[in-house]
Amino acid sequence: MLNQLIRHKTIRKYSDRPISEQTLNRCLTAATRASNTGNMQTYSIVVTLDNDIKHALAPAHFNQPMVEQAPAVLTFCIDFNRFDKWCDLRHAQPGFDNILSFSSAAIDAVLAAQNFAIAAESEGLGICYLGTTTYNAMDIIRILKLPKMVFPITTITAGYPAEVPTHQEDRLPLDGVCHHEIYEDYDAKEIERIYSYKESLPTNQQFVRENGKETLAQVFTDIRYTKKDAENFSKTFLEALRHQGFLK
Template structure:
């Protein structure tokens, strides 16, 4: 039954005004903290934002998406080596965690916790929305949340009781994503077959027409995620990661 429910899951961006009980939220976070973690180091922190004014401070970093200010709770999941490094220093242990490997390890830890929280929250009737904008404007989030050295925001989740149940968005067929034993590269015929349903959706054709493009792929490459934007935000994110203490 649970498996079937998850096959029907969808992202929720509009929430009721009902607040999430603090006890419930804390229990969900405790469940999340049981997620797998590298070396049992728990290299993450979660900033819980409930205050309306503080949500407004975060909103510009997420391009003022309404879900940030209307959600009862905004959770910012951070890669955090600050706590572990301080523990090492106080215990006369010389650390070597100011590098790319350490940053990436902490990022994985943070994302595992974020997903476990989302799974638990949805099982309890809550709705969630991941915000991919976190890494675009990390410097703004670091300032708004007063994040110290060796702490970098990697994803944000809004959470609340769903005000509506939107249509489920499309997904590629499982065959597109599963490779048995070894990676099997895609032929042009494979690509045509895998993307056929996505490209034939009415909303996909609408995106193509609205943006005056020839193909759906061009909507992604030229409009939604163009090279110039990717390079711009890459530069910003790499710079702030270094400023936060990770040198690579």
């Protein structure tokens, strides 16, 4: 089990082999066994297999090819709509229209997503996370017809692998991301040490050259994750939070 976690590789190309309903349900059952706040299960999982709906979802994920190519696209959502409806039927006054409730349910939805991912891998499937889910949340809300008090937080594409990457992605040294007892802040020497392996990788050095940059960090800040994009998408994210009822 631990070895499976350590061997994880993201799979972006899938074979045509469909996922049986039985396999999918086993993985979804594993998803729902993840820890969650007060056992309220304030999340929903939208399982999209239909090609037309995947086609409609693709632009919201910046047309990453996995969305249309994968047999299954799973959108993990915060869901207080179901719980609120139960409260209404049971003469209870729910109070989840706020950012703290959003945040707690978002954690629960992501725990369920990761259980799904691990279960899927143990069944021989490959998965890819789409971090774009929160970028264009309003588009996903419209396409999947998510009512108020429901919010898409992350997406997994899943299918049997057609192609497995030869190498695992690099990771920072363990002691670069873990802290003993309290947070130990980094000095320049520590930063140099932590990032040196990543900077030394030929693929990353090629990445810097191809993008006409001086450093790998600049590829991240100037091309892949720019301040301007993050600020624009922060605005639409906050608007979506307001629209769905989580922010006044």
